[in-house]
Amino acid sequence: MDLIKKLTDIVGEKHILLDEADMQGFVIEWRDKFVGKARAVVQPKTTEEVAAIVRLCAATKTSLVPQGGNTSLVGGSIPFMGGDEIVLSLSRMNRIHDVDPLDGTMTVDAGCILANLQAAAEDVECIFPLRIGSEGSCQIGGNISTNAGGVQVLHYGNTREQVLGLEVVLPDGRIWDGLTALRKDNTGYDLKQLFIGAEGTLGIVTRAVVKIYPRSKYQQVALAAIPSVDAAVAFLSLARQMSGDQVTAIEIIPRICIDMVVRHVPGVTDPMPARYDWHLLIELSSSSTENIKELMENILAAGFEQEIVLDAIVPASQAQQQKLWQIREEISGAQKPEGGSIKHDISVPVSRFADFIREADIAVAKIIPDFRSVAFGHIGDGNVHYNPLQPEKMDKSDYLGHWEEISRAVHDIAVSMRGSISAEHGIGRLKADDLVHYKSDVEIDLMHRLKQALDPDGIMNPGKLLKK
Ligand SMILES: Cc1cc2nc3c(=O)[nH]c(=O)nc-3n(C[C@H](O)[C@H](O)[C@H](O)COP(=O)(O)OP(=O)(O)OC[C@H]3O[C@@H](n4cnc5c(N)ncnc54)[C@H](O)[C@@H]3O)c2cc1C
Known part of the structure; x- marks a missing residue:
């Protein structure tokens, strides 16, 4: 019997898409960087249906591309142009089975949207702490x-x-x-770790037990202007020490990013009274003290004394704090109208963060002297989104033609600091060649052996993460 007929029997006619127009949203990446073609998009409702689809694909050696919210920034969820792959969308598997504040766990289907999990945790006065810009559409x-x-x-x-x-x-x-739901279980290999970060190349995650945490009663956000990236690293250390490690987030934002957000996002205004080159968005959280605003002000005051803080805003209301967060969250989108941007998701040891930006700026300027440096992100994790932007007057495609040259220079610097070429977005299609270039032969060999052991016919998301 024909594959499509059998897939239709498994999921029902309403849940298989065959028409190119209907499949559009499943074969184009969020940034339009990757476009593919699928033979069909299947939307199962249960684990048993997923298993039946996979058995069928295994028997016919048909490739499968698992897809969640399709917010991958590395093309991991998009099929190739061959038109013979099946996209398996998890979107209909969206049940939250239980939320248990006693165990501190939630059991959830893979297709649950992240924001819905955050809300479910909130309902029991807890938090699910994963917070990312795509949380309204990405799936667990x-x-x-x-x-x-x-x-x-x-x-x-x-x-x-x-x-x-x-x-x-x-x-x-x-x-x-x-x-x-165990927190301790030393009974051999921790198999779940194989599938976390595997980008759909070793199996399809259908359900998960995740941790939730008691919600901090008090939270304070501040925006500080700082003299340099080096000052940011020094301030992070100061804030962690003075708060007894209550810093729940710290993000570095350069002036160019605030300008872009103000220019392109309606309703956003510049929060700083004066113009500074670098800023930190800091969040403290605590359940035990109502004086968290005072604590934030004391930390900032110590920063002023040490000349690592130049100016600061400490908003009182939740709404004002949220406005500061909005600036950070809109940066990704606000880059788009500015033209070509060559994106990197680098991590280096926190102590090398400033060196990395300095060295990368010098290296990119050697290739495109008047490029615009855009470097922002999770300084507390040593993770910088280093996205050099085209000069204002340059043609976008001419600029993007330098992608490989610029990326190689930037990645070389990160790797020379024992950093990573992909701190959080993964490898997908975008960085599959880089992975081979930068990982050792031993690492690549081990990865291929694991893939071969679990997926000998290579049907699970082939060509992503590992080159065929
Ligand atoms: C505006 C914006 C902001 C972002 N910010 C961040 C950020 O701060 N931090 C960060 O880490 N990422 C960020 N991302 C990247 C992206 O949102 C994350 O990588 C997210 O985890 C992807 O989830 P998704 O459901 O969209 O997965 P998809 O894009 O659909 O898939 C991602 C990969 O996982 C595989 N996959 C999906 N579901 C399954 C499954 N159930 N089983 C097996 N494999 C599966 C796919 O095949 C693919 O390889 C951002 C993206 C955008 C657009």
Whole structure:
């Protein structure tokens, strides 16, 4: 029987898309950088349906591309142009099975949208600490498969740290039930870790047990102007010490990013009375003190004394604090109308953060002297989104023609500092060549062996992460 007919029998006619127009939203990447073609998009509702689809694909050696919210920035969720792959969308698997503040866990389907999990945790006075710009559309299965980071990694860790148990459909269609809620379990290899960050190349995550945490009662956000990136690193250390490690987020924002957001996002105004080159957005959280605003002010005052803070805003109301966060969250989108931007997702040891930006700026200027430096992000994790922007008067495609040359120079600097070429977005299609270039032969060999052991026919998201 024809593959499409069998897939239709599994999910029902309403949940298989075959028409090119209907599949558009599933074959184009968020930034339009990657476009593909699929033979079909299937939208199963249960783990058993996923398993039946995978068994069918395994029997016919048909490639599958698992897809969550399709917010990947590296083309991981987009099929190639061949038109023979099946996109497996998890969107209909969106049940929150239980939220348990006693155990500090939630059991959720892979297709649950991240913002809905945050809201479900809030309902029981808890938080699910993964906070990323795409939270309104990305799914927990995608977050797990990319080991997503975000603004609270400093305090709570990556997605990897939030996962206690997983259910996975393996490439041969078997279901692995690893849905434990245990915090301690030393019974051999920790199998869930294989699938976290695997970008859909080893199996399909269908359900997860994740951690939730008591919600901090008090929170204070501030925006500080600082003299340099070096000052940011010094301030981070000061703030952690003075607060007893209550810094839940700290983001570095250069002037150019504030200007872009003000220019392109309606309703956003410049919060700073004067113009400074660098800023820090800082968030303190605590359950035990109502004096958190005072604590923030004391930390900033100490920063003034040490000349690592030049100016600061400490808003009183929630709404004003949210406005400061909005600036950070809009940066990704505000880059688009400015023209070509060559994106990097670098991490280096925190102590090398300033060196990295300095050296990368020099290296890019050697290629495009009047490029605009855009470097922002999660300084607390040593993670910078280093996105050199085209000169205002340059043709966009001429500029983007330098992508490989610029990226190689930037990545070389990160790797020379024992940094990473992909701190949180993963490898996907975008960085599959870079992975081979920068990882050792031993690492690449181990990865291929794992892939071969679990997916010998290479049907799970082929060509992503690992080159075929
Ligand atoms: C505006 C914006 C801001 C962002 N900010 C951040 C940020 O701060 N930090 C960060 O880490 N990322 C960020 N991202 C990147 C992206 O949102 C994350 O990588 C996110 O985790 C992807 O989730 P998704 O559901 O959209 O997955 P998709 O894009 O659909 O898929 C991502 C990868 O996971 C695989 N996959 C998806 N679901 C499953 C599953 N159930 N089982 C197996 N494999 C699966 C796909 O095949 C693909 O390889 C941002 C993206 C945007 C657009």
